Amino acid sequence: MTTVHIEDSTPEGQWLLDLIKDHKSVTIEPKKQEARHTDAWGTALAAGAVSLEEFNTKFNTKIQEAYKQ
Incomplete structure (x- = not known):
């Protein structure tokens, strides 16, 4: 074949x-259904990653808390 x-x-x-x-x-x-291309960011968000804005907010808060002590 x-x-x-x-x-x-x-x-x-x-x-x-x-x-x-x-x-x-x-x-x-x-025709086979082509697997939808998922970008790395979409995959990361689906796995529980946080957005850059959320990360920066938490990061800045933690730094400020650490330096206040």
Whole structure:
């Protein structure tokens, strides 16, 4: 068995797909859903990371508390 990927978003690719799709030895698989690209920031937020503003606020508060002592 050989796997061939045809980019069917171009006229040439669509023409080629139309040409071979009804042949008895051809099996067309549906397009796989591509995994949504998640950026690192989105992944970090989902894992419980805090925003930069929130971090800076907490950081500044902790520094001020430490120097007051």
